[in-house]
Amino acid sequence: MNKHTITYRQLFFVIVQTQIGVGILSLPFSLFTIAKIDGWMSLLLAGIFVQFSILAIWKLCERFPQQTIFDILPKIMGGKLGVVFNFLYTLHFLFITVLILILYNNIVSKWIFFQTPGWVIIFTLAMVGVYFISSTPRELARFFMLVTPLLLVLFFFILYAYTDVHFLYILPMGETGFLTILKGSKDAVISLLGFDAALVFLAYTNGTSTKKLKVISFASLCVTLFYCFIIFTTYIFFNPMEIVIVPEPVLYMLKAFSFKIIERTDLIFLSLWVVSVATSFIGYLFVTVKGVQKILSLKHHKKAAPYLGIVVGIIATIPSSKLETLMWSKYIGMTSLILSVFSPILLLLLAAIRNKKEKEVISS
Amino acid sequence: MNQKGLILFCSLFLLSGCWDQSLLSETKLISAGGIDYENDGKVISTVAVPQAIAAESGEENVANQIFSTSGFTARQSRLKLDREVSERLDASKNLVLVFGEKTAKKDIYLLLDVFYRDPKSSLNAKLAITKGKASDVISTKFEETTSSIGVGEYLRDIIRSAEESATVPEENIQSICPLLFDPGQDFALPYLVPRKDVVDVEGIALFSGHKMAGTITGPDAVIYVLLTGEKSTISMATTKKILKGQKENILNYASIKIKKNKRDFKVNVSSDGKISAHIDLKTKVVVTEYPSDKLGDEKVLKKLEKNLSRVMTKDATKIIKQLQEMNSDPFGVGRKVMAFHYPTWKKIKWSEEYPKINFTASVDVEIIGHGIIE
Known part of the structure; x- marks a missing residue:
């Protein structure tokens, strides 16, 4: 059997781990700024929207079995335009990895390492990424599976907040109106990004087509519910007037709890969260390196990995102030909406119109 | 294999560096803090730093060092304190924060901002309001504080025992934060009265918005x-x-x-x-x-x-x-x-x-x- 394949069960972990990442800490805040206390509804709504993209991605990859998005694009668009789009997509994924690094550096230097220079924080994670993506998808998936139990620990930490919550803070429900909730779901969709890794990973997945769809949808459902739980908890822990000034509500909430042995629960949470960030970074970096491999027609993507790590790291050190970071995340969020959420649907339509389709090559 | 070993060996030295260390020997840990307004509107910060002194019998005695300065804001007075003290002051293990009654009658959020903003501050420190000045409570040598524990621990313990006997509600710096912002709910804090050589938890100080409004005692x-x-x-x-x-x-x-x-x-x-x-x-x-x-x-x-x-x-x-x-x-x-x-x-x-x-x-x-x- 080919070492590059993963089982459909492993695909679940790949998607979950790529989806859960940096956003987990600041999502409640960013949703609150738009949809107020109904932010959690925006997220549920976003979960539904994302499902459409997932359907499109799945259908698209079903048409071209065992091929990544970078193989598919030239086939739908035609040779030259395909190369342009390959380049565009690679750049897009590259900037997502950059954004992950930027936000990661931001939070880590704000909460734990006040003195450590930003580039050190960035390059240690970039190095980890380079190391991981030099391996096969199977090894990657195994690692993602291995660290998934850590999410349970995060869950229990957050559960502890229920010792001091005010359920009335979530009321009155739906007062902000449907339009505002809808507007909030835009940001929520961006936080759910990571399912787009399926554009590449589906190519390596064994199993029947329906099983694959079930697995991706289930992964997205799990992440949506997990996020919703976090958002809901922070909204009943913090007063609606207070959450406006707390950009990382989850950490702030945990900072207030201390046990006999652990005094700063937020630091424990952060060190587990780092793993989640690393996995989504690795997931996207792998997707990017696959794009680079295709563009440069490399035999193995391993060769490009170190250079990619350096490039990504260097770009990530550029934004220096909080406002610049905000601008970056705004623009990259926008391109993500277009390229990861909407365009799979368009690509699928295009493929259907042009009737591009390939039979599965049975390889054993 | 050899190459891998070399990389591992090198990373042992490269990955264990630490910019962000704060050595215990270079810091003075604050165990209790008090904040008052002076008549001219300046903020006086008073902090207690317990220092262990080995006694002859082998028991450890605690001496409380008290520092106090004034500034225009809570942070400014703390920075001034830092310059006065030989080592770096660190409030991350602070146990109690006391406000004078007069001070509490003005907006206390203005003084608490620095505690909410600093990632290292201890949000689970107890809060209390005292009759008279907070600096008096922090700096007086009470019967129990002179023997074995610092003033911070002493104040925390009396507040804790008052919580256990349900004389005061259980609150800390973080737990009152949602209530400070809530237009539909207020909170109450322990109300201390310093006597000659003890501190009494007399009852509770009630707040209306950000300001203390009165007390309920006994x-x-x-x-x-x-x-x-x-x-x-x-x-x-x-x-x-x-x-x-x-x-x-x-x-x-x-x-x-x-x-x-x-x-x-x-x-x-x-x-x-x-x-x-x-x-x-x-x-x-x-x-x-x-x-x-x-x-x-x-x-x-x-x-x-x-x-x-x-x-x-x-x-x-x-x-x-x-x-x-x-x-x-x-x-x-x-x-x-x-x-x-x-x-x-x-x-x-x-x-x-x-x-x-x-x-x-x-x-x-x-x-x-x-x-x-x-």
Whole structure:
């Protein structure tokens, strides 16, 4: 059997781990700024929207079995335009990895390492990424599976907040109106990004087509519910007037709890969260390196990995102030909406119109 | 293999570097802090730093070093302190933060901002308001602090034991933060009174918005904690005068320990927009002192229950009236109006409405035990 394949069960972990990442800490805040206390509804709504993209991605990859998005694009668009789009997509994924690094550096230097220079924080994670993506998808998936139990620990930490919550803070429900909730779901969709890794990973997945769809949808459902739980908890822990000034509500909430042995629960949470960030970074970096491999027609993507790590790291050190970071995340969020959420649907339509389709090559 | 080993060996040195170390030997850990306003509006910060001194007998004694400076803001005065002290001051292990009464009557959020903003600050430090100046509480050498523990630990322990006896509600810097921002709910903090060589937790200081509005002291504070809906604490107890004109004055009293406290809290808005609130407490108690005895008799027991219910209802009503006069809403009536009657909430100005609402309470006492004698 080919070492590059993963089982459909492993695909679940790949998607979950790529989806859960940096956003987990600041999502409640960013949703609150738009949809107020109904932010959690925006997220549920976003979960539904994302499902459409997932359907499109799945259908698209079903048409071209065992091929990544970078193989598919030239086939739908035609040779030259395909190369342009390959380049565009690679750049897009590259900037997502950059954004992950930027936000990661931001939070880590704000909460734990006040003195450590930003580039050190960035390059240690970039190095980890380079190391991981030099391996096969199977090894990657195994690692993602291995660290998934850590999410349970995060869950229990957050559960502890229920010792001091005010359920009335979530009321009155739906007062902000449907339009505002809808507007909030835009940001929520961006936080759910990571399912787009399926554009590449589906190519390596064994199993029947329906099983694959079930697995991706289930992964997205799990992440949506997990996020919703976090958002809901922070909204009943913090007063609606207070959450406006707390950009990382989850950490702030945990900072207030201390046990006999652990005094700063937020630091424990952060060190587990780092793993989640690393996995989504690795997931996207792998997707990017696959794009680079295709563009440069490399035999193995391993060769490009170190250079990619350096490039990504260097770009990530550029934004220096909080406002610049905000601008970056705004623009990259926008391109993500277009390229990861909407365009799979368009690509699928295009493929259907042009009737591009390939039979599965049975390889054993 | 060899190459891998070399990489691992190198990373041992490269990955273990630390910019972000703060060595214990280079810091002075603050255990208690006090903040006062000076007459000219400057902020005085007073901090206590416990220093262990090895005594001859092998026991460790603690000497409290007290530092104090003034500045225009809380942070500025802290920075000044830092310059005065030989090592770096670190407040991440702070146990208690005390405000002077006069200071608390101004906006306390302005002084707390620095604690919420600093990622290293200890958010679970206890807060307290003191009669007089906070600097006095921090710097006085009390009986217990001179012997073995620092002033921070001493203050934390007396507040903790007051929490256990339900004289004060359990709060810390973080737990009051949502309430500071809530337009529909206020909070209360322990109220300290320094005596000659002890500090008394006299009761609670109530807040209206960001400002202290008044105090409730003595046994009434216990009723207050019951009204907040606290289920039970380790020694939630109170003594009530239930009779009049007995031969010996002491026979007029009964002491009870609350085993279980259940609160039913209703807020109603009538069709013409009138807000009314009612708290109904169902408490199960154990009699811990009743010199008249004869509790084996069901009639006596029922009568005692009735008397206790009557007296406690009276106290509860009195407290609620006091709260309304102070315009302090620690039970969150406003929060309930906002949550369940939002259209009404949007129309009214809560701080004007709250003193006028019809707010009542009733306490229903049930005796479930009376110690090992009848």
